[in-house]
Amino acid sequence: MSSIRLHLIAASIIGLSTLCSCSDDDKNDAPTGDTITIASLEKELTETKERLELSEEKVMVLESVDSNQKIKELEEDLEVHETSISQLEANKTLVLNFYQEVLGDKDVSAVDKYIGDVYIQHHKGLDDGKDAVKDFISRQTNKITIMVELLFAQDDLVFIHTKQGETIIMDVFRVEDNLLVEHWDAFQ
DSSP: OOHHHHHHHHHHHTTOSSOOOOOHHHHHHSOTTOOOOHHHHHHHHHHHHHHHHHHHHHHHHHHHHHHHHHHHHHHHHHHHHHHHHHHHHHHHHHHHHHIIIIIISOOGGGHHHHEEEEEEEOSTTOOSSHHHHHHHHHTOOOOOOOEEEEEEEETTEEEEEEEETTEEEEEEEEEETTEEEEEEEEEO
């Protein structure tokens, strides 16, 4: 690019309506056949500014879309988290109610309300399934109030630590579709 053209662009950018003085050497650098005027440079400058403004608008739109997407993702994560928390609370309530109604109150009819069709039992001496739980409960005679020492849930598991008389028990239940489907325990 010739020195004259650079002077003209600079003059146009800073808003001058006349050209700065140029040396004879600069004038000789001008390409032959090209007539460069302030008006043509101002037009080129205006077009360049418009392209830049359009580019800035595109960047702003892209940033807005990106921000909106991030907000949407955060809202979805929050919704999943809130659903997860409410499911954990529902699972804990299910175990508490089962524990008192079935194991504390010895209500055999409540077994169907809390235990799934498939129930895996890891307690030695008890078989898998609802019928084994019903049979075990029907052999118990004394109703008791369950003293819960600790209750917490993680994923599909609920841990309940109870004290029944002098016996301390830790039970773990796996919950599926709001029913108990698996059980582990330890006594002390």
